[in-house]
Amino acid sequence: MPAPAPSAPRLRDPRLDFFRGLGMFIILIAHITNNPWTLWIPARFGFSDATEMFVFCSGMASALAFGAVFSKAGWALGSLRIAHRIWQVYWVHIGVFFTTLVLMLAINQTGAFPRDEVGALNLYPFLNTTGPNLLGLFTLTYVPNYFDILPMYLVILALIPVMMALARIDARLAILASLTLWLAATAGLNLPAELWFTKPSAREWFFNPFAWQLVFFCGFALMMGWLPTPPVSRGLIALAAAIVLLSVPLAWHKIIAASEAIRDWRRDWAVLFDKSDFGLLRLIHFLALAYLAWVFAGPMGARLRQGGWRGRGIALISRVGQQSLAVFATSMVLARALGAVLHAGGGGPLAALMVNLAGFAVIIGVAHLTATLKRQPWKTATAPRQNPEVPRPSPTALMAEMRT
Helix, strand or coil: CCCCCCCCCCCCCHHHHHHHHHHHHHHHHHHCCCCHHHHHCHHHHCCCCHHHHHHHHHHHHHHHHHHHHHHHHCHHHHHHHHHHHHHHHHHHHHHHHHHHHHHHHHHHHHCCCCCCHHHHCCCHHHHHCHHHHHHHHHCCCECCHHHCHHHHHHHHHHHHHHHHHHHHHCHHHHHHHHHHHHHHHHCCCCCECECCCCCCCCCECCCCHHHHHHHHHHHHHHHHCCCCCCCCCHHHHHHHHHHHHHHHHHHCHHHHHHCHHHHHHHHHCHHHCCCCCCCHHHHHHHHHHHHHHHHHHCHHHHHHCCCHHHHHHHHHHHHHHHCHHHHHHHHHHHHHHHHHHHHHCCCCHHHHHHHHHHHHHHHHHHHHHHHHHHHCHHHCCCCCCCCCCCCCCCHHHHHHHHHC
16 A cells, blocks of 8 residues: 655744744843843833743643644543653753852852852852752742742643643633632732741742633633634724733833822732732733734734745744743843843943843854754764775774784
8 A cells, every 4th residue: 555645744833933932032131130121121011021921822832732632642641741741841940940050159159240149049048958948949849039930830731631621521611710720829829939948938939820820821722722813803903002002101110200199009009910920910911912913913924924134033033932941941041140241241231232142142042953953963964975986994904004
């Protein structure tokens, strides 16, 4: 019988890759300590920031990557696939922590940088009582603030089999469960972040996974078809644009500094835009931004498939988005080192320009290297042919010559 024709490879969604990549650049900027460029990232003009973009796109990507496994292989093997991903991300988290810790210790040892980088990350409790906190690190009950995004993602990944099981009964049950978890998180459900300290503190995870799962499963549900795709209409575009514009005076630091009324409002209604428990206004603001970005990208991301210099720039950002886990892990380590360099350089505009561009170059290089390694080029590579005109001596002849 003739061999079956190979199936066509699944095309990547350019919108997902592009906006994940854009989020990676913004996250790097945001994590460089005292970076003046952070005054111009989207988070300074609205309630949501690149974290929502990262988590939402991760939900969409997870639906694409794991949804088909649950459908084709069943719930048990789908859950096993999720467990494998959790295992991978878990060790990335551990690696990021220790790599950053060693790098900060090395920076302090040089004596060339004026700031105590270990203290800036509040890592002395780990160094002073390593045994208990090492146990806490590996059980995710010691979660320093800077290292809390991947643990949040781990908990959310673990919720996917639960949501898939509920969706087998009715997709509305999965949506209801996500909303219920978010409400429980706003009421106090969270996880301990310093359980193994000598005197355990009451601090909990900064990114409450039971709250942030809501934006993850918004993206997941859209890609799985549990939620309908919103129509493109002038009314919705106007509403989304109004939400984004009206958020600016409530979030921009210059207007906040100039208006006592806005400062009072932010103090009284901080629960609505609280980052730890994912306040409601953060979700509304992000969904408005996401809708405008979706409309701007065009059907199936048509406007992101351009040629010329714009197309090359879009392709560069999209490549970073395709390798988001490797890029994110690198940026978490890199940002601290770049922050130390920026501080030592005085933090001026030129130093900020050089530091940020250097960071961009590194994450772009990591994305390209990761893509190359995933292709496994050594499997298709062939050794260069020897020149047939130059005879190669046999091993026997070589041995005889060595004896003489």
